[in-house]
Amino acid sequence: EDQVTQSPEALRLQEGESSSLNCSYTVSGLRGLFWYRQDPGKGPEFLFTLYSAGEEKEKERLKATLTKKESFLHITAPKPEDSATYLCAARKQAGTALIFGKGTTLSVSS
């Protein structure tokens, strides 16, 4: 069964304390691994798409990496405004629906 698992479920960091979020997947024929940010009561906001093992993408304090079994979202020197739920999702075929993990809720305190 295709599955996406995220860990930890919740993460509390001090401002400036770097860390990583994990997304492990068992999806046959992966055609894209997605990261989204979701704020309370809002829809997911697109961050990254990764397509092949070894690929990396960066945006401000975030960097996403992909291996054959998992993806990491690295957060460098986080700020309180980075507090949100980060969702990982996998896609089996181009144009099909995404399979979401349960998310990691990140809280960054100043």
Next chain:
Amino acid sequence: GAVVSQHPSWVICKSGTSVKIECRSLDFQATTMFWYRQFPKQSLMLMATSNEGSKATYEQGVEKDKFLINHASLTLSTLTVTSAHPEDSSFYICSAREGKTYEQYFGPGTRLTVT
């Protein structure tokens, strides 16, 4: 670009009534739209896939007669929750697939509360 809107953003209705939620792609044509449901502290669960001009495909366990989906144009899909019950209270999110790139863009979601 690539903006998806939903209307309403929140709605409260009484048990037994029906509610319609609209999902619009504002600046692109969406041949396919997806409807997800998200319960508190849970992830997004796919309910159905709708293709313009054809019947929606529902995920296992989703009642097609209760959740009516219409994708009448390349920019609009609607989800109607019929005979709503309190257990239908949830956050409903749509996404629209852009026809050329296959990328998906999410709407802001609709909070449904059934009393």
